[in-house]
Amino acid sequence: MAVVTAVETRPRRNVELVLLVVSLGIAIGAYVLVGIAAEGQVQANWMWVGGGLAVLVLGVHAVLRVVAPYADPVILPITTAINGLGLVVIHRLDLAEETSLATRQLLWTAIGVGAAVAVLWLVRDHRILARYTWTAALLGFALLLLPLLPFIGRNIRGARIWIGLGPLSFQPGEIAKILLALFFAGYLVTARDSLALVGRRFLGLQLPRARDLGPILVAWVLSLGVLVFERDLGTSLLFFGLFVAVLYVATERTSWIVIGMGLFVAGAVLAWRIFSHVQRRVDIWLHPFEPGTFENAFQVVQGLYGMASGGLLGTGLGEGRPDIIPFAESDFIFTAIGEELGLTGIFALLLLYLILVERGLRTAIGARDGFGKLLAAGLSFTIALQCFVVAGGVTRVIPLTGLVMPFLAYGGSSLLSNWIVVAILLRISDAARRPAPAEVTG
Template sequence: MTTQLPAPVAVTPPLPTRRNAELMLLCFAAVITVAALLIVEVNQERGVHWDLASYGLGFLTLFGFAHLAVRRFAPFTDPLLLPVIALLNGLGLVMIHRLDLTDHQGGQHDHPSADQQMLWTLVGVTAFALVVILLKDHRQLARYGYIAGLTGLVLLAIPGLLPSSLSEQNGAKIWIRLPGFSIQPAEFAKILLLIFFCAVLVAKRGLFTSVGKHVMGMTLPRPRDLAPLLTAWVVSVGVMVFEKDLGTSLLFYASFLVVVYLATQRFSWVVIGLLLFAGGSVIAYFLFGHVRVRVQNWLDPFADPEGSGFQMVQALFSFATGGIFGTGLGNGQPDTVPAASTDFIIAAFGEELGLVGLAAILMLYTIVIVRGLRTAIATRDTFGKLLAAGLASTLAIQLFIVVGGVTQLIPLTGLTTPWMSYGGSSLLANYVLLAILARISHAARQPIRTRPRKKSPIAAARTEVIEKV
């Protein structure tokens, strides 16, 4: 009797999580941040001291904590997301510190400090780690879609209901000011409303894809299906009118249109949405003075270079001074631009890093956006696809609004550059956004676990007989 050897069993090797690559990239981001800080210190003739090494070590420790949270609770997350954001955050800290030095030399001390931004970075990275740890499955967010939508609308409405002394700054009512503390609720509302949009579109997809009239090659939705679009239009125009916040209004409405198009694949929704927004903008231009000022400064900022157009004129001079390769970190005069550390930090980088450096920064943002869209393609559930695409599209739209406004491509809106501009609300909200995107990325890249198929009693008995023979 011959003994048959057992058939070889194919063992599938575990998929690489790429966490070591993420750690190496975080170290590289810390090196670049410290090198940029060193260049600023040398060009400002402050000398080289060991505090720079401790700064880099603290920066690496902070993001190392976030890396450990990802490694333990979301090991299949895209390895490029966290390091790229860490580099953007680090460069923003360097520029804010550089503006800090200029203010101290000029005897001014009311400029937002890099120490405060570092504190907010600590809070933001901690929030990132907590969301990664506590949010076990991104699909849980769909259950709270209506609660998120209601909360987002309340956060949008609160600044408009408060007195100007508690909510207004630079003409826009977008703040909630408390003793020793202030918050910009629209930064959190954009995430909550996006979750609401995605949850509703997944649950009511048939409503948005229902048959309508065919006009000029497009299938127009039925009138009763336009209620969500009209609601979003009214809310966005209301934010623009009552809170004088053009940036949030445009960001909110554009994100809604993108998600609707991705969910329905019908271009008619986009056309109708753009027509509604254009109509609302024209009406607001003729009814409200602050809208006319923004548009006039966009068309011709040199008409009032010492008044309403001063900020835009100084930003254009900064770009012209920077040229192709820039003046070098610490060698320019970015402090001549008002709000250089918040709304106009792109102009500061454009002066000291030039077109080449600014293009490199935009490429870093492009990496995050593209990886977010790739996550949306790879995700298996519809809600995750819409949410990941919506988060990535929101970043792209916000970046376009910021850079377009600073470079005079579109009217100035007042939004901050994600992860780079000074601002606790913006930094905290964007790290929460990154954590949700990381969670979706983990679910998309995680291998599917299949259970072994159970054999029937007859097949099991037959296998046993064959093995005995």
């Protein structure tokens, strides 16, 4: 008898703790520096905000030691650093505009962390989620359509993507993206053989059969429906891009990328020719300084001027004027960082996001089941796509879409959904890194 044992894998929770301390130190230190630079004194609430963030993330760390000891040790510290930097920038805007959004952001962080802990505690095996594939599809599409209902749907800044219940408002599309990622992963893990192996070769590409084009055409039509009825370019792009990405990971066929890009270009041109709000976005993108579009492009122009004044190293935390950029705490928080931390700060922020996405894709590669691979890859891609379209929109690489930077921008819907995404990635990474049981062979 020969005994084959698995390679030893350490939990690495102590490494995570050290990285958490570093992340918290950077966030709390930056929070203190903003008060000194902007008003010449340390803000009285720095201990409450810094201590509150520390208690929240250290609580997640303690839960991971119990329920997911082999989870990736880098995901939580990176998330903490980005979330902490968002609190710092929102606090800096509070000092300029005499608001208290940072306190609300910390409250939403607590709600998001609570949801993440609940997911980690209740979902002990991510494969259980595959049972709810079609339930997730129904709930996801229902949440996408919820803002269209009368009385509760809200039209804010031209997009009907919010629901309101009294004084509270929520963006259901943020939760829908998680449910749709779960649906895509569950559906494609069972249908990928027919989508990957059957078809004809044409110009070096393995093209699918006509009847197998149904899923991608349905996703394309639904994404156009979101664009038409809700006037939400960001959610439409995220929804369709997520499906194409998971489809490519499931089948490994380049032809799906080509078909997806072709449908995206066709849909974009069609929307530009037909819908006035899309034409307005394109005009702002191409001609922001022309007299006919300058009023609508004022936000973009102010953001460009702010980043230009920051230069390479920035004006310094608390030394710029990001408050004159409309919605700098949410849609344009990226430009506020570019002004006060400069190009160097922007690169550092994008590097943090890159590491987070890389750890998510590493989790997808290490997952031992097809459903976990597709779900981790899909959730990682949503973070990457959101970062690209937001950074590209404010720098005029692509038109503005209305999405916000994950964990960074002000908004409870985004924080809640993205902390749930982190919890799912941590759960899948625990299963991927956990040592396999010993096998006894004859």
